[in-house]
Amino acid sequence: MDFFNDHRKLFLTATGLFFFLTFWVAIMPAIRNQNDNLPLPNAAQLTAEELAGKAVYVSHGCVACHTQQVRNIDMDKPFGKRPSVAADYAGNGRTDFWRNTATLMGTGRIGPDLTNIGNRQPSAEWNLLHLYQPRAVVKESVMPAYPFLFQVKQQVETGDVEINVPDEFRPAGPGKIVATKEARQLIAYLQALKQTELENPAVVPAFLYKREIKAADVPAGSTSEPGLDGVALYASNCQSCHQANGEGLKGAFPALKGSPIVLDDNPELLIDVIMNGYDPRPEFAAMPAVGKNSNLSAAEITAIINHERTSWGNKAREVPAAEVQQILDLLKKTASN
């Protein structure tokens, strides 16, 4: 191997091979993807405040635990209505002179994906309290608390956003807990994280590897559709505010246990609230349009409301899926009128 006894030839050959491969698997595809994709025409640009919030997100290293990519596999469905496509990220350019582009796709999910969190959890009150102390709203959470993004003030001034923290998580002493500018910006950014609708449904990529549901999984006599677990759906969609015990959080999220709306023999208002949101009472946070945002089907809503109507001591009749479908159709009609 005399050829390789010359260090120039040896290292030039190795470097050449590496350069060649690097060009073909990294640089060339990167340039092609950068040039071939434009942001979606109806994608919302981040406002100055949301951009500042993104900088807070980057600075605190949220990407260590939260991804922002919905993969085209069925298991990622809870995180978005459709798989992410390259155009979703096309709007990201270099942050500034010092910092690289932040697509924030992430490589680990210690916490949930946030691609569509602005639709999945739009409530500012919930987000601020959760940021101040995640365990105040989600008992089992392992997310860090960010009390340093809040101030304790004796007097709430105009423009301040006060949060209502349960006593066990408040610092000792009097005062009101108020979000700093950074906290408000961060929440504005999270609220802006919404998947853009694709105008042409034909180009929406499919979720692969659909989960098969076996008939054996369905308990006998169940009114809900096979494979739908009301408890799990409740946990995914409702629990972070109304809590696992259905009691809500005092001063923030109302109880479902004993709630007249939940127990009403006619489930119309209940389904309306789930689909379209609700904000009649100033002492509680506004309820987002969970059903619409998460694209809940009639079967899924049936499973959720029947869980709510028969748990924690609630004893209302179980609603059949057909009736829910009927109400949904009615709601759609009134909305379009």
Add this chain to the structure above:
Amino acid sequence: MYLHSQLPPPFFNKYTSQLLLILFLYGFTPTRLYAQNGSEQAGLFSQPGILITIFLILIPLLAAILYLVVKANNVYYYLKSRKQAEEATRFAAYLKTLDAATLAQLQQEKYNLQYLNKPGQLTGNLPVWDEKGLLANINEHANIRFIETKRKALKRPNIDPALSRLIIWFLVTATFWLVFGTTIGEYLGIKLVAPDLDHASWLSFGRLRPVHTNAVFWGWSSLAMLGLGYYVVPRVGNVQIASLKLGWWTLYLVNASVVLGSLALMAGINNGGGEYREYIWPIQLLFALGLVLTLVNFLRTVARRTTKEIYVSNWYIVAAVIFAITIGVVAYVPNWQNGMGETIIQGYYMHQGVGMWFMLFTLGLVYYFLPQQLNKPIYSYSLGILAFWSQIFFYTLIGTHHFVFSAIPWSLQTVAIVGSAGMAIPVVSGTTNFLMTFRGSWHKVSGSYTLPFFIIGIIFYFTGSLQGTAEAFRYTNRLWHFTDFTIAHSHLTMYGIIAFFLWGGIYAIVPRLTAQEPPQLTVGIHFWMAFIGLMFYSIPLMLGGTLRGLLWLEGKPFIDSVVLMAPYWLWRAIGGSLMWVAHLIFAFNMYKMLVTHKKTRINGVAPERPEIPDYELVKMQ
């Protein structure tokens, strides 16, 4: 018998195989997996990724089976010896039938056969005189040995003290970053169990995580590699290093980069979120400049070598430095970083950083240290060369396997998966080469305190690397990606392979540079705590990660999967603590190897003091 008793330290066979068996059965018992998940049960065992993982787990089990075979063999010999005893009885009965003359003749023959020289009969009473200094390393033990005495480092031709000093400073700063980086890692592990431990922005999880990863990457691993590289590169070319000054500048620049980088990350200044690319460019530039200086230095050293061929170590080491600089440039040049371009580059960067910098450089070190510690040439030079070229060819392709099912083009994902499978070639040829070099020398392991580190490194080089291949397949990627399985994998490789090889190398050369051996007890404790700690760290994370992935596949609420992980995170913190204590002990060993004790070398000093007139010979104990 041969393989079983000599191959890895006995712990690996007995303990690990049992532990893995338990975990294996636990993870795959029908009640856990099949009951809730009808659709996956047929698929799970037909998935190549799963099958490879099971095969890797089976390796220790096979060792256990080998052990059983040996035991069965023993039973066979026991039965055989009983038969022989019966034969002896019959023979005795036969002897009784012989007459007196025959017996006397047999007695005489027996006496002749058993004749022994009396002491001194052939040598006389002359004192022992080892004129040519042939006897060395004489160990006399008066007491019961609790710790097996290991071979001391052989006296070698002296190394230029100036180079020694440079190497030692590389290794000392590396040790500092190891302790610093893993203290942070340990704290992060505890935070997953107790998230409200502190509420300081500089210590919050998202900021500390990159501090940990970057400090152990650029601080510990890179500095230790460079330090050992400065020993190996001139040595295998049989020349002096071209420039000490460039070496010192590399040391300053790399350390400055990690100091500034850690502070910046804690202050919330980072590059935007790509893993291992968190240092902003002015800080990472310091690191790259350090590498450029070292590259110039290494190339000049190789150019003026006095050997004809370039030893394969230098192929790996110099190529690794060239590639690391290339990767850094590709990762930080802004022209192809918009939108999805950033992600494609990120996949390339994070994996080439691991495979083309850490792995390639460390393999180069192993090609020097393993033959040196075994005192025999590497088994096959050609296998080393095959591994070199196939590593470059396949490894470069696999970056985007971190983004399977993402918005990256499907074709690129497929190339990455194919490349991951191709990695079997360099890994198998490298492992074969190392193990065949060991062949016939396994007995040296029990007498050496460096070789066990190399053995663990080789085992994880094989299992850890192929595990990476298994993770890249599409089914296993759905199951394991985004879970803690990935974290376990990165520790099995960056720690099990890289750190163990580096420790082996450090324990091999520092005693030669300073003429001071570390206490063998603490080297042993370091080895075992690091190894057991790594097992406690990674096995629960792999198990928990798998179960978490299954929950996600079943569409269960996300928070359920957080609750599920709690016990596994606790075990990881426990394993992490063991590893962390091992690093403190390693730092202590470094101290013992470096700091000269105030002990007068009587033989050395006495001849220099002829001015002392009267003296009395003190009887030494």
